[in-house]
Amino acid sequence: MSGATTTPAAEKRTRVTENGPAGEQPEGLRARLAGSPVLRLVGRRLMIVIPLLFVVSALVFLLMEALPGDPAQIRAGMDASEEEVEAVRQQMGLDRPGHERYLSWLGGALTGDLGSSVVSGRAVTTLLGERLPVTLQMAGMAFVLSIVISLPLALAAARRPGGLVDRFVMVCSMTLLAVPNFVMALLLVLVFAVGLGMLPAIGFVPLAEGVWPNMRSMILPVLSLAVPMACFYARFLRGDLVEQLNAAAYIDTARSKGTGPWRILWLHAFRNSSFGLLTLVGLNIGALVGGTVIIERIFAMPGMGTLMLEGVMSSDVAVVQTCVFIFAAAAVFANLLVDVMYAVLDPRVRYGSH
Amino acid sequence: MAVTSPPGSATLSPAPLAGSATRWSSFRRRLTIWISGSVVALLVITCYLGPFVLPIPSPVGGNVLDSGLSPGSPGHPLGTDVNGNDVLSRLIHGGRSSLTVGVVVNIIGLAIGGTVGAISAYLGGRADSIIMRALDVLIAFPSLVLVIVLAQILGPSLPNTILALSAFSIPAVARISRAATLKVMSMPYLQAAELSGSPWWRILSRHVVPNIVPQLTTFAMLGMAIVVVTEGALSFLGLGIPPPRPSWGNMIFEAQQSMSATPLLVLWPSIALLVTVLSFNLLGESIRDEVTGR
Numbered sequence: 259m260s261g262a263t264t265t266p267a268a269e270k271r272t273r274v275t276e277n278g279p280a281g282e283q284p285e286g287l288r289a290r291l292a293g294s295p296v297l298r299l300v301g302r303r304l305m306i307v308i309p310l311l312f313v314v315s316a317l318v319f320l321l322m323e324a325l326p327g328d329p330a331q332i333r334a335g336m337d338a339s340e341e342e343v344e345a346v347r348q349q350m351g352l353d354r355p356g357h358e359r360y361l362s363w364l365g366g367a368l369t370g371d372l373g374s375s376v377v378s379g380r381a382v383t384t385l386l387g388e389r390l391p392v393t394l395q396m397a398g399m400a401f402v403l404s405i406v407i408s409l410p411l412a413l414a415a416a417r418r419p420g421g422l423v424d425r426f427v428m429v430c431s432m433t434l435l436a437v438p439n440f441v442m443a444l445l446l447v448l449v450f451a452v453g454l455g456m457l458p459a460i461g462f463v464p465l466a467e468g469v470w471p472n473m474r475s476m477i478l479p480v481l482s483l484a485v486p487m488a489c490f491y492a493r494f495l496r497g498d499l500v501e502q503l504n505a506a507a508y509i510d511t512a513r514s515k516g517t518g519p520w521r522i523l524w525l526h527a528f529r530n531s532s533f534g535l536l537t538l539v540g541l542n543i544g545a546l547v548g549g550t551v552i553i554e555r556i557f558a559m560p561g562m563g564t565l566m567l568e569g570v571m572s573s574d575v576a577v578v579q580t581c582v583f584i585f586a587a588a589a590v591f592a593n594l595l596v597d598v599m600y601a602v603l604d605p606r607v608r609y610g611s612h
Numbered sequence: 613m614a615v616t617s618p619p620g621s622a623t624l625s626p627a628p629l630a631g632s633a634t635r636w637s638s639f640r641r642r643l644t645i646w647i648s649g650s651v652v653a654l655l656v657i658t659c660y661l662g663p664f665v666l667p668i669p670s671p672v673g674g675n676v677l678d679s680g681l682s683p684g685s686p687g688h689p690l691g692t693d694v695n696g697n698d699v700l701s702r703l704i705h706g707g708r709s710s711l712t713v714g715v716v717v718n719i720i721g722l723a724i725g726g727t728v729g730a731i732s733a734y735l736g737g738r739a740d741s742i743i744m745r746a747l748d749v750l751i752a753f754p755s756l757v758l759v760i761v762l763a764q765i766l767g768p769s770l771p772n773t774i775l776a777l778s779a780f781s782i783p784a785v786a787r788i789s790r791a792a793t794l795k796v797m798s799m800p801y802l803q804a805a806e807l808s809g810s811p812w813w814r815i816l817s818r819h820v821v822p823n824i825v826p827q828l829t830t831f832a833m834l835g836m837a838i839v840v841v842t843e844g845a846l847s848f849l850g851l852g853i854p855p856p857r858p859s860w861g862n863m864i865f866e867a868q869q870s871m872s873a874t875p876l877l878v879l880w881p882s883i884a885l886l887v888t889v890l891s892f893n894l895l896g897e898s899i900r901d902e903v904t905g906r
Contacts (some may be wrong), residue, residue, distance in 0.1 A: 303754065313749050324765045420637070436890035438841040440848055441882045444868060451870045548756030552845050554867075566757070570764045578761065586756045 296601045303597050305592055314586050316366075318579055319360045327573025329376045349374075363579075373576035375569075382580050385565060390584075392462060393561035397550050399476060400483035405539075407488035412495035413523055419500045423588060427496070431489035431499050439549045443482035443556045461560040479557045487542065494538050498531040499523065506530070533600065540596030546587040641898050644700035648894035656889060669698045671705040672856040683876065693863070693877055694870060695856075702858040703884055709770065709859045710888065714839040716774050718832045720779030726828050728782070729789025730820055733797065734812070744790070747783040755780040756845060763851040773852045777839055788831050792824040799823075826903055835895030837889045844885055860885050 331338070338346075347353050351362070353499035364448055366373060372382035415427040437445070451459035457478055461472040503522075512522045549562030558564070566581035568574070633723050662668070669687065681688050690699040714756040732743040750758070761774045768771035796802060796819070847853030847861025855862050860881040866875035 310748060310752060314752050317749060321761055321765065325761070326765065326767070337688050432893065433886075433890060436837070436886050436893055437882075438844060438885060438889070440665075441864065441885060444864065444871065444878050445882065448871065448878065452875065544754035547754040549757055550891055551760065551886075552849065555849065569759060569761070570851075582753070582757055582761060586753045589754050590752050 260437045269411075274554065292504060299601045302596055303594050307594050310590060311587060314590070315364065315583055316360065317365065318582050318586070319356075321582070322354060322419065322575045322579050324333065325570075325573055325578065329575050332573060333376045333379075341406055367580075370491070372580045375574050377569075377572050377574045377577075382576050386580065386584075389560060389562050392553070393550050393563060395465075396476060396479055396483070396554070396559065396561060397546055399480045400487065400549075401501065401546060403480060403484040403541075404487035407484065408491035408495060410527055411488070411492040412499060413520075413528065415492070415496045416499035416503065416523060416527070417519060419503075424496070431493050435489040435493070437486065439482050440552045440556060441485050442485060443478065443553055446478045446482055447556075448478055450466060451565060460556075462559045462561075475557075479553050482556075483546065487546065487549075490542070491535060491538065495531055495535050498534045499527050502527040502530055521536045530544050533603070536596050536599055536603075540593045543592035547588055617839055621787055626782060639901075641901055644894055644898040645902065648898070651887065651891040652895060655707060655891070656711060658723055659704055659711055661709075662704045663679040663701075664901050666704075668701040668704065671701040671858045673697075673698055690880055691876070694866060697856075697858075699877065699880055702863055703860075706858040706860045706863055706881065707884060707888070708856065709853050710840050710843055710885075713770070713774055713777065713843045713853075714836045715838045717777045717781050720774070720778045721785040721835065722828055722832055724778075725782040725785030726789040728823070729786035729791075730793045730816060730824065732786070733790040733793035734820065735770045740790075743786075745767050748784055750779065750783040751787070753780075756842060759842060759846060760849065760851055763846055768854040770853055773843060773846060776846070777842060781835060781839065781840075785828065785831065785835070789824055789828060792827045796823045830896055830903060833892055833899060837892040837896070840885070840892070842886055857889070 328343075330350060330352050331345050333350065334343045334346040351359060361375065371385065372386070374381045375385065378385075379393075411427050411431070415424040418424060434442075450457045457479075458475055461475055463475040465472045482505050506527070509522060509526060512526050517526075550561065551566060554560070554561045554563035555567055562581055562584065566578055566585075569577035569581060620803075644841050647868040679692055679694050681696075683689065683691040683699075685691055688698050688700070690703070693699055693702065728743060728747075732740045757777055762776035762779055763773060766775055802815065802819055810818070843852055843859070844861035844864070848854040848865045850862070850865065852861055853859035855866070863881040864878060867874065867881070871878055
């Protein structure tokens with residue numbers, strides 16, 4: 259949500275600077291840790307994040323209750339008699355009241371037992387072990403690539419606002435931003451797999467079968483995720499940089515010292531703009547996670563997204579529950595990380611002074 | 613906002629050229645608004661009036677014997693799909709579904725989310741933090757993941773797609789509405805209204821709402837683009853608008869299966885999506901810049 263991003267950024271900036279000096283001189287390691295503004299911030303955010311995750315898990319559980327399809331019926335088989343289904347229901351504990359089942363699921367989840375798939379009967383933790391690395395690799399590569407693409411583009415565009423490079427970057431990014439990632443994926447397949455035959459259209463090759471085959475199978479999915487994100491970041495960063503260049507007093511100071519334009523961009527303007535970008539990136543992790551679901555589907559990648567979609571279609575409650583929770587937790591922790599990064603990067607917070 | 617920093621404040625600008633440059637950029641911005649606005653208007657007219665005015669066949673119930681006709685075939689300017697349905701007709705009817713979903717979801721988002729955000733900011737204190745924490749829970753979910761699960765729970769249909777998509781539109785709008793209301797509440801005219809003893813509903817309806825509506829409608833333009841894309845993604849996954857009713861998303865999915873033989877069938881709905889999203893984005897961004905005077 260591009261419009262939604264600027265306000266939390268401003269909010270966070272003020273929130274971070276609120277963590278003023280503790281007042282007393284800390285002594286010893288423990289006191290210093292307790293007095294560390296960064297750690298205090300982490301602690302305070304965790305106080306919000308942990309209850310949030312519990313509420314999220316409860317909401318996911320409620321949603322699963324509403325999912326169509328009867329897990330006991332699925333486990334017992336479609337031609338099972340009513341008594342057999344009832345027996346399976348009891349055996350799975352589905353006849354117990356909702357809050358009891360939630361608590362036992364929670365207890366299991368905290369001790370590393372996430373239940374098992376009603377469809378395949380395999381443990382959810384085993385499934386995660388197979389699927390999570392694929393998604394992590396894809397999302398991680400897309401994330402890095404989007405930053406690597408967007409930074410130079412934004413800096414080059416902001417070097418001369420309204421110039422040829424700027425206009426080119428802005429027009430291209432505006433157009434590419436309008437291509438949804440699943441359309442981007444199909445267009446890439448059309449050109450590089452169907453047309454040129456350079457890359458595989460679908461499928462995933464594990465890293466164990468060689469780095470190059472693995473990379474080849476990753477190129478198109480990663481590109482379809484990274485390109486729209488890169489356009490989004492580049493446009494935001496360019497806008498923020500130009501604003502800094504036009505309005506900030508420290509830029510005028512740097513200019514009057516005779517600092518070169520690139521140096522000003524990189525060392526002065528970008529350092530300040532990076533905070534806004536950081537917030538945007540954190541908020542966008544949710545979109546990235548959502549994107550992996552549909553991209554994995556198109557490229558038949560055996561990742562978390564495919565696992566969740568298969569689960570949703572076949573009412574595999576235990577699997578969907580875990581996947582949805584992990585996706586939500588990933589987004590929550592990404593934002594926590596952004597808050598902490600703020601504190602670490604912002605000297606006012608790092609040194610505990612305004 | 614626009615009053616404090618007008619775009620043409622050339623006297624403060626460092627370079628002598630800035631005056632004409634600013635005028636040029638504000639002219640270009642207006643031009644962008646006009647062009648993208650016209651495209652949006654054209655899309656709306658084509659999708660809603662087209663089926664009644666244009667001589668196009670029905671989007672469903674085509675004859676399989678007519679399947680896979682190439683573009684330019686008599687009676688089928690863009691050809692036919694695998695089921696023998698006219699592609700142009702499906703594009704137009706699909707656009708109708710997409711735009712309907714987009715408009716209704718945004719209206720729901722603005723009405724509910726906008727109200728919740730404004731009230732939350734106005735009440736402040738504990739009520740505000742409870743409401744915002746509740747929204748945080750919804751915002752914690754990656755939007756597509758939440759929408760997928762909701763869509764499956766509700767079952768695939770047009771009204772259910774709208775409901776599922778509203779689940780991520782409402783909290784997003786609420787946040788923006790809250791931030792905008794907070795800004796308005798720090799303004800002197802609001803304190804004046806409070807001091808003069810206006811009741812809370814009067815302050816909200818006469819002072820707060822008129823001042824946050826421009827920002828919210830601008831966001832709704834960008835929101836249109838997001839909703840149209842998400843609806844496309846949902847229908848592409850088979851969880852949105854169910855076939856045979858056309859939607860750009862389910863058209864792309866159908867075409868994907870015979871992509872190497874008939875790539876054009878993927879391209880048409882993709883281009884339709886691109887043009888729609890692009891014009892809403894351009895419209896939203898340039899109106900926002902116009903309003904904030906950047």
